[in-house]
Amino acid sequence: MKLATLKSSTPDGDLVVLSADLKLARRVPEIAPTLQAALDRWAEVEPKLRRMAELLDAGSATGAFAFDPAAALSPLPRAYLVFDASNYLRHHELMGRIFNKPVIGATFTEPFGYQSGRGVLLGPRDDIVMPKSAELWGMDFEAEVAAVTDRVPMGTPAEKAAKHIKLVMLMNDVSLRHLNLRELEKGFGLFLSKPVAAFSPAAVTPDALGAAWDGEKLHLPIVSTYNGIEFGRPDAGKGMLFGFPQLIAYCAQTRELGPGSIVGGGTVSNRDPKVGSSCITERRALEIAQYGEPRTEFMAFGDRVRIEALDAQGRSVFGAIEQTVKPLAPAAG
């Protein structure tokens, strides 16, 4: 089953069920008005949503209309928890070179990640709006896979965490690299340097991912395209230190996770240089190693990033994130 959220007059938008090919949508206010409302009582709501998805795929749903990703908000337009891991060994290694933070033993024994709350999550076609001075702050994208949970009780072990993964999405975790380092030094976590994140049009249930989902990881290349040129297509299933159930269990050690918690699997990164990178900083680290200096600039206003995952038949699984970087208009407040 695939779900999305359409823009409406309310911050949480309108939940829609999508057809498997992402072409058709149907609002379902009689089942759940929003995705958060659905996740709040998922056990009751899920079977009803699945029946609607079956009708859509059979071409027999009344009230269906063409799905326009440009009309979509993030599947969850706001979320109570985003825990985003740094979770691919190759990403650790390359970021470590840039930030002069070598990979340490703890990297292998427990997840690294920052937590965030987000009252505003960007939709798949929303501009990345940043202050004018952000062109000096090392604007970067990060292509990731993210899981959405229902309620996860405190103390849930990894072996029981997989069943709490209700949806999977793609994520663009926008990063301000020159602010990263200062925040790593302060030790209180990444905040200003992790300003916004965007999500794919569709959130997909694990079963609908078929063989690409093994219960812990998504085995698909995540294709990042930057200003129209392919930037990387590393496989999200390779080189991941901790699977999603382990990340969720880590988060739930000292708290209950509320329904609709988002766990980001980390910037997808493989050791094979031929597959490219999922963020600019990794490429810069490789360029420094090769040429003695970085040759790829960070993002500037006007730059465009696209993130998508295609299945074995070349079909878009989640729809594409497609964003342009734009300067914040003056006169805020």
Place this chain on the structure above:
Amino acid sequence: MKLATLKSSTPDGDLVVLSADLKLARRVPEIAPTLQAALDRWAEVEPKLRRMAELLDAGSATGAFAFDPAAALSPLPRAYLVFDASNYLRHHELMGRIFNKPVIGATFTEPFGYQSGRGVLLGPRDDIVMPKSAELWGMDFEAEVAAVTDRVPMGTPAEKAAKHIKLVMLMNDVSLRHLNLRELEKGFGLFLSKPVAAFSPAAVTPDALGAAWDGEKLHLPIVSTYNGIEFGRPDAGKGMLFGFPQLIAYCAQTRELGPGSIVGGGTVSNRDPKVGSSCITERRALEIAQYGEPRTEFMAFGDRVRIEALDAQGRSVFGAIEQTVKPLAPAAG
């Protein structure tokens, strides 16, 4: 105006308007079902809520009933953003001794704080439920003042941020000190070590705080009582490095804050040793200085903490947070 949220069958509870003396409550589904819904369209909703508050205070509201803080959830039972600052110079100094992190120049030029999302915020009388092993993790409380905002546009400067403070509350930011240090070293922020937070029964509009609110700070002693004995009563208006508008402007530098964002003002701490402390770790730091070793133990299961602010006439402004530490029952998942 004072607002609260009562337990109901839904995670966001029922919004109630309170009388100024916290004795009477009235549900207001005809105005806004939940506090988040009210904050989502605050400009429209606030005047209606205020009229109800006036009726309650005049004793002429129909549908009023006795307010029971034990029936209350946190005013916001879940929140999209909690940014919690370390923001009293004395707290920086004393925590710095414990964590071997001396006060640095940046302490004076920009806020230190961690961000959090919370799908579960504890109500004023909820137990602090922690895993069994948490007795080894240095369980501590932290008495704080917290502000709730409406939508704050990205780039809002401090001089325009005060008007976005819609409500003020008290907060108990539960901390696991032995996990703090490890997380400070990892640099990705405080997560496992900041497991849960609880809030006062009432959220109070700044105007209802009278002279105690100067637009930036709350000038009232925050009284912490630990196992029935007063632990501290430092003044929240003294020794604060950054006022709430500055904290909000800091947070809004690279993102829009959604309605219902919570900004914690930091563990209240004064230089005067006679007023005591708002957390156990500060007292332990002072004991180490005086006796060469800490003499106050961290919290154990069964311990009780109470946090309250009294006005000049000795009346409880927000109602009291009163919590008992309890072990997590087995069989989670």
